[in-house]
Each structure stands twice: as structure tokens, then as C-alpha cells.
Amino acid sequence: MHTPRVHLTDTEQAILQCYADGLRETEICERRMIKPATVSFHHRNLSAKLSALGASSDTSSLVHTAYEHKLLPDPTPDHLSTPLTSEQRALLPLAAAGLSVKQMALRANRPVNDIRTDGRTLMTILGAATRAHLNTRARQCGLLGVRNTPGNPAQADSTQGVSGLLTLPRAGHQHTTETA
The missing domain is CATH 1.10.10 (Arc Repressor Mutant, subunit A)
Incomplete structure (x- = not known):
């Protein structure tokens, strides 16, 4: 099965990385010095592009899909000290x-x-x-x-x-x- 090729702009990549880093819209606006409408615009573009790879418009799904398709670099490994059920x-x-x-x-x-x-x-x-x-x-x-x-x-x-x-x-x- 052919996986569609997705190209992200530098700004889309940066906003996606901000999501992956845990930033909310207001924090992204402050960090990137852009307006909320600009973040929303790029979020819609990310949703449209990554939907071809199976992502929903939810930021968690966008981040997961980007990691799965190597559109985001793998995060630095960390060790979990508390076991999960x-x-x-x-x-x-x-x-x-x-x-x-x-x-x-x-x-x-x-x-x-x-x-x-x-x-x-x-x-x-x-x-x-x-x-x-x-x-x-x-x-x-x-x-x-x-x-x-x-x-x-x-x-x-x-x-x-x-x-x-x-x-x-x-x-x-x-x-x-x-x-x-």
C-alpha cells in the first residue's frame, strides 16, 4: 500500500513541534510572535495534510501521526521511574x-x-x-x-x-x- 508523501512548511513544522513540546495556542503565539488566527490557519493545514496519513484534527493525533511518519524527529529518550498499570x-x-x-x-x-x-x-x-x-x-x-x-x-x-x-x-x- 502506498503511503502519501506529505510536505510541511517550516511554520507548520514549527507549530507541530510546539504541540509536541506541550505548548498551548497562547504559548505558541508568544513563542512564534504570531496571532491566534495564524496558529488556527496552520492547524487546519496540518489537519488537512496529515489526514491523508490517518490523523484526525486533534493535536494529539497530529503529533502521533507526525512521529509515526518521521515528520517530527524522535524525542530524546527518558526513563520512567513510576510503573504504569x-x-x-x-x-x-x-x-x-x-x-x-x-x-x-x-x-x-x-x-x-x-x-x-x-x-x-x-x-x-x-x-x-x-x-x-x-x-x-x-x-x-x-x-x-x-x-x-x-x-x-x-x-x-x-x-x-x-x-x-x-x-x-x-x-x-x-x-x-x-x-x-
């Missing part, structure tokens, strides 16, 4: 896909309030400022978009011994968990 890890690909809390609850067959609690806990544990930044932090900790390799050991999990690393589900497919 399997329920928390299962939310990472759903958040990366840009699903709402209600959609995640339906997919995970869990109560909405539990999803909210686990989502807040994930943000805190991973030190993420936004859901898009959660993507970057999960990648830095080896929890999204990577495979278990000798140089990249899986994170310890208090409920299962060794955790699997998660990959984002493609349209129409279930997500998979790979274990060491």
Missing part, C-alpha cells in the same frame, strides 16, 4: 488517536470517571502539559511508537511483571500489545 498503558494509544474521554471509555469498556482519573494520573506521571505532549512523553519513555529491543527494555509493571509497548491502532484494526 495496564489500564493506564492501554489509554496511551487511544489518547494518541485523539479519542475523547467518552470514546476511550467505550473502547476500553470502563467507566468514564475511571478513564478521566487514569488520564490525569498519566499526565502527572509522565509530566505532560497537554494530550499532544503526552504523546512525546510516552515516546520518550518507550511506551508509544517503539518496539522492545535489547537497547530499549520494557518498563516494569506492578501488575504484570513486564509491560508491553503499545502501538497506535490503524483505522479498522484493534491495537496490539507486544511483550518482551
